[in-house]
Amino acid sequence: MAAADGSLSDNPRTFSRRPSAQASRQAKATKRKYQASSEAPPAKRRNETSFLPAEKTSVKETQRTFKGNTQKTFSPKKHSVSTSDRNQEERPCIKTSSLFKNNPDIPELHRPVVKQVQEKVFTSAAFHELGLHPHLISTINTVLKMSSMTSVQKQSIPVLLEGRDALVRSQTGSGKTLAYCIPVVQSLQAMKSKIQRSDGPYALVLVPTRELALQSFDTVQKLLKPFTWIVPGVLMGGEKRKSEKARLRKGINILISTPGRLVDHIKSTKNIHFSRLRWLVFDEADRILDLGFEKDITVILNAVNAECQKRQNVLLSATLTEGVTRLADISLHDPVSISVLDKSHDQLNSKDKAIREVCPPPAGDELDSFAIPESLEQHVTVVPSKLRLVCLAAFILQKCKFEKDQKMVIFFSSCELVEFHYSLFLQTLLSSSGAPASGQLPSASTRLKFLRLHGNMEQEERTAVFQEFSHSRRGVLLCTDVAARGLDLPQVTWIVQYNAPSSPAEYIHRIGRTARIGCHGSSLLILAPSEAEYVNSLASHKINVSEIKMEDILCVLTRDDCFKGKRWGAQKSHAVGPQEIRERATVLQTVFEDYVHSSERRVSWAKKDTANMSHFLLLERSCRQLLQHLKFLLL
Numbered sequence: 001m002a003a004a005d006g007s008l009s010d011n012p013r014t015f016s017r018r019p020s021a022q023a024s025r026q027a028k029a030t031k032r033k034y035q036a037s038s039e040a041p042p043a044k045r046r047n048e049t050s051f052l053p054a055e056k057t058s059v060k061e062t063q064r065t066f067k068g069n070t071q072k073t074f075s076p077k078k079h080s081v082s083t084s085d086r087n088q089e090e091r092p093c094i095k096t097s098s099l100f101k102n103n104p105d106i107p108e109l110h111r112p113v114v115k116q117v118q119e120k121v122f123t124s125a126a127f128h129e130l131g132l133h134p135h136l137i138s139t140i141n142t143v144l145k146m147s148s149m150t151s152v153q154k155q156s157i158p159v160l161l162e163g164r165d166a167l168v169r170s171q172t173g174s175g176k177t178l179a180y181c182i183p184v185v186q187s188l189q190a191m192k193s194k195i196q197r198s199d200g201p202y203a204l205v206l207v208p209t210r211e212l213a214l215q216s217f218d219t220v221q222k223l224l225k226p227f228t229w230i231v232p233g234v235l236m237g238g239e240k241r242k243s244e245k246a247r248l249r250k251g252i253n254i255l256i257s258t259p260g261r262l263v264d265h266i267k268s269t270k271n272i273h274f275s276r277l278r279w280l281v282f283d284e285a286d287r288i289l290d291l292g293f294e295k296d297i298t299v300i301l302n303a304v305n306a307e308c309q310k311r312q313n314v315l316l317s318a319t320l321t322e323g324v325t326r327l328a329d330i331s332l333h334d335p336v337s338i339s340v341l342d343k344s345h346d347q348l349n350s351k352d353k354a355i356r357e358v359c360p361p362p363a364g365d366e367l368d369s370f371a372i373p374e375s376l377e378q379h380v381t382v383v384p385s386k387l388r389l390v391c392l393a394a395f396i397l398q399k400c401k402f403e404k405d406q407k408m409v410i411f412f413s414s415c416e417l418v419e420f421h422y423s424l425f426l427q428t429l430l431s432s433s434g435a436p437a438s439g440q441l442p443s444a445s446t447r448l449k450f451l452r453l454h455g456n457m458e459q460e461e462r463t464a465v466f467q468e469f470s471h472s473r474r475g476v477l478l479c480t481d482v483a484a485r486g487l488d489l490p491q492v493t494w495i496v497q498y499n500a501p502s503s504p505a506e507y508i509h510r511i512g513r514t515a516r517i518g519c520h521g522s523s524l525l526i527l528a529p530s531e532a533e534y535v536n537s538l539a540s541h542k543i544n545v546s547e548i549k550m551e552d553i554l555c556v557l558t559r560d561d562c563f564k565g566k567r568w569g570a571q572k573s574h575a576v577g578p579q580e581i582r583e584r585a586t587v588l589q590t591v592f593e594d595y596v597h598s599s600e601r602r603v604s605w606a607k608k609d610t611a612n613m614s615h616f617l618l619l620e621r622s623c624r625q626l627l628q629h630l631k632f633l634l635l
């Protein structure tokens, strides 16, 4: 199996005494035979792993063991034995598997503790104080079951009802969708000449992903229940163009679309016109206006500006910066900048103020002021590449098998990595039903549920997975950044970032899929030792993460007898402490390798993707560093 750094673990995994010549010949033969034919029975490989009872070692030894970067052998004279282990001194040396040898040092994380920017989510202000149509208020109260406004809604809705352009920045999960949907619906239903469907779009909402388009469409539909003459519609890739054309021909008054699909229609559908457009909304504006969408946004703005001059423009995002609005010629007219920051945090002391006046932060540095939900606990763990996969698997077991009602989202950097890990976990973690381990919750014996979501899936399946995960109480969603922004996935308790995000802004949006609207949630960022610097980069953006040690994650394997070595089936192992954990981690890794090596296709899949991924990360990181350096030189 290729480790995340693309290195192949090439040693048969044994914990036995130094193998005899005959045994190592046999191990090599097994290995050759195994690699040559993808049909070799997986079980054969597992028998190679034979464990000897381990030494009892102190916790300190555990820490040293996991940190060690060379092969550790436990020989009595080499490490302090407690009195209870006195009788083990005569035990033979024990070799650890290659999983735990030749690993890079895990650096101490000396991250500065910074004061995170916080936002007050709720207010006591009620929606009925806004002077909205009574039917709209009753829909908000009875259909959406909401009565009081969040801070961003209280600050944004009145400004938008006055007809102003606005830049709205508020933390993830704080209610920005309603902050623009309510004013849009209120203003359209109040128009003197009643809107006709055939009038076409009065409001255009642009969002970066199909799932977010569906979600926003669902919210608008609910708000429009009392105003049936106003017709909403959604355009997104993967849906049938023909039916979209038909709906556009009949007329859509509130149009929600991804940029790419809208450009398709602007170029090919005659019936799309913007002469009556009153609202242009960019949700996740910094994402929509970044390089990826530039061409599409230009086509859309040209088409809109050609027909409509006077309109309200609204840009919203948890990571909106002044720089973003300069990026696109959206012809904002005297916009109101709404930033829901807890003023106590935002106050610069006199020294900082003086510095800022003399030397304002570089353009790309506005991330300092982005808020993170107060109820979100952020963690990081530094794991050698070879141990990354078993650590992830152990963490999934720890949270989703031994704890009740855990809903986890795991971010990967590519569709292929999502597919690879999805099929791997389905075939290994699910199939190892195993007897309930001691301490397992009754519900823990229910099977783990894995789902996956990425851009290479058919739209129908993407929508089905999104709906299923949104409505489930537990489960593990493996996904790419297609699910990183805007998606309101209820009751997500954990966000795991298996691959570091492309920027601190994407970090904020990924973790923002949990701890929404005041709920509690946690996040875990998995870094390789060479990526440990990322923690300081987060700290420079006032993001605090606390460390979880790798061994604290791997410990859970001792609770799950599914991953005991084959030999132990017959007799109880004497292994305890770090040795037992190492053995079980190695068995788990072997289970993974068996699965991968059982098909040539999977072997090349594993090599290609992780090699590309690490290559991509190195390339992307050097580009980012170059860009930062250039910015610094230009200032």
Ligand SMILES: Nc1ncnc2c1ncn2[C@@H]1O[C@H](COP(=O)(O)OP(=O)(O)OP(=O)(O)O)[C@@H](O)[C@H]1O
Pocket: 146, 147, 148, 149, 150, 153, 170, 171, 172, 173, 174, 175, 176, 177, 178, 317, 318, 485, 486, 487, 488, 512, 516, 517
């Ligand atoms: N006033 C309110 N009272 C209670 N719940 C609300 C209120 N406004 C919004 N919500 C709920 O809060 C959750 C998050 O809302 P929304 O998705 O609009 O957040 P957001 O700020 O757009 O998040 P992101 O930045 O991730 O896109 C949703 O489930 C929504 O129904």
